[in-house]
Amino acid sequence: xxxxxxxxxxxxxxxxxxxxxxxxxxxxxxxxxxxxxxxxxxxxxxxxxxxxxxxxxxxxxxxxxxxxxxxxxxxxxxxxxxxxxxxxxxxxxxxxxxxxxxxxxxxxxxxxxxxxxxxxxxxxxxxxxxxxxxxxxxxxxxxxxxxxxxxxxxxxxxxxxxxxxxxxxxxxxxxxxxxxxxxxxxxxxxxxxxxxxxxxxxxxxxxxxxxxxxxxxxxxxxxxxxxxxxxxxxxxxxxxxxxxxxxxxxxxxxxxxxxxxxxxxxxxxxxxxxxxxxxxxxxxxxxxxxx
Numbered sequence: 482x483x484x485x486x487x488x489x490x491x492x493x494x495x496x497x498x499x500x501x502x503x504x505x506x507x508x509x510x511x512x513x514x515x516x517x518x519x520x521x522x523x524x525x526x527x528x529x530x531x532x533x534x535x536x537x538x539x540x541x542x543x544x545x546x547x548x549x550x551x552x553x554x555x556x557x558x559x560x561x562x563x564x565x566x567x568x569x570x571x572x573x574x575x576x577x578x579x580x581x582x583x584x585x586x587x588x589x590x591x592x593x594x595x596x597x598x599x600x601x602x603x604x605x606x607x608x609x610x611x612x613x614x615x616x617x618x619x620x621x622x623x624x625x626x627x628x629x630x631x632x633x634x635x636x637x638x639x640x641x642x643x644x645x646x647x648x649x650x651x652x653x654x655x656x657x658x659x660x661x662x663x664x665x666x667x668x669x670x671x672x673x674x675x676x677x678x679x680x681x682x683x684x685x686x687x688x689x690x691x692x693x694x695x696x697x698x699x700x701x702x703x704x705x706x707x708x709x710x711x712x713x714x715x716x717x718x719x720x721x722x723x724x725x726x727x728x729x730x731x732x733x734x735x736x737x738x739x740x741x742x743x744x745x746x747x748x749x750x751x752x753x754x755x756x757x758x759x760x761x762x763x764x765x766x767x768x769x770x771x772x
Contacts, residue, residue, distance in 0.1 A: 499750040507757050512639040514761055515715075521707050529629040534704050542593055543770035546586050553582035557752045560699070569737055576730050576748070583723040590716055596699035597705070601640050603648060604632040609688035620680050622652035632690050641681055648685045688725065711765055718758045719723040726752055 523697035525533060548709050605613060610633045617635065625634040699706040718725035729748060736744040 500753070503753050504749045507754070508626055512758060514714075514764075515586075517707075517711060517737050518589065518764065518768070521711070524703060524707065528703070529729060534702075538770045539593060539596075540770050542589050542765050546589050547762065547766050549582050549589075550762050552753075553579045554756055554759050557755050558677055561745065561748045562753055563750055564737075564741060567732075567741060572737075572748075573730060575735070576726055578685050580723055580726050582731065583719050583726070587716060587723075590712065591756065594646075599638075600653070600697050601637040601643075601648075601650065602694060602697055602701060603635045603637060603650065604630065604690040604693050605635060605684060606690055607631040607633065607687055609685075613682065613684060617680055618654060620652055620682065621654050622682075623654065630690070630693065635684075637642065637662070647683050647685050647686070651679060651681055674729055699710055711769065715758065715761055715765060718761070722751070722755050726755075 483633075511626075512602065556575045556578040560572050560579060561647070563569075563571035563575055604627070614633075623636050627634055635650070637648075638652040638653045640648065640650050642649040691759075693702065695701050697705055699709045729744070733747070734744070736747075
């Protein structure tokens with residue numbers, strides 16, 4: 482029995498089954514991401530002054546990923562047009578490039594995640610910072626003030642010892658994972674060059690806000706919980722898209738010999754999903770990277 486409207490449009494909707502299905506699915510996706518972005522907005526606006534991190538993401542990585550996804554949307558359309566014109570080899574090239582863009586995006590995101598899972602944020606109590614600030618300034622270390630929490634944050638790229646009553650760390654000077662357009666966030670490149678990159682400092686745990694000290698993972702703070710939720714969920718969508726496209730590039734491409742128009746429709750549906758994923762990232766980039 483042949484399923485109707487797999488190739489031709491339904492008279493009631495003007496859409497064939499696959500396209501109707503993907504639009505219904507994306508309606509649920511809009512509600513999902515819409516709820517998350519709305520929650521982020523309320524949490525951000527409700528945060529006390531000085532508690533919400535700003536300009537702490539690597540804008541260059543985020544911008545590179547934005548360009549990669551925009552490029553992938555172009556190659557996705559190219560693959561669909563190639564099928565419509567019955568240019569099978571061009572289709573495979575264009576779809577392969579789209580998959581490559583998705584994998585590069587995930588690779589860059591992996592580098593970002595790695596930097597956060599391997600860097601320690603230590604929050605020194607405001608009343609104790611005077612004991613350490615001269616040494617930290619001499620080391621050209623990255624130090625950030627959080628007035629509402631009455632602490633100063635020091636980022637560490639290497640922890641020599643965190644046992645006992647103290648932290649012995651190698652402070653970040655001009656951390657690459659924080660690269661952004663707000664140059665005041667870290668020491669100048671010249672100052673970093675003059676500093677001892679392996680110099681350590683020992684900070685007593687009694688001088689540290691231990692409840693808010695740790696690696697830059699979701700438990701470190703509300704901002705990082707939202708960051709990993711949004712970017713992790715988006716990355717899962719990228720993985721799903723790459724898996725589907727890989728199928729249509731390999732085993733699923735056999736459909737071209739039987740019914741090229743059906744394969745064209747499926748690539749169009751996959752492309753609609755991929756464009757939505759790109760659009761979500763274009764929303765994520767300014768919210769998490771540029772503010």
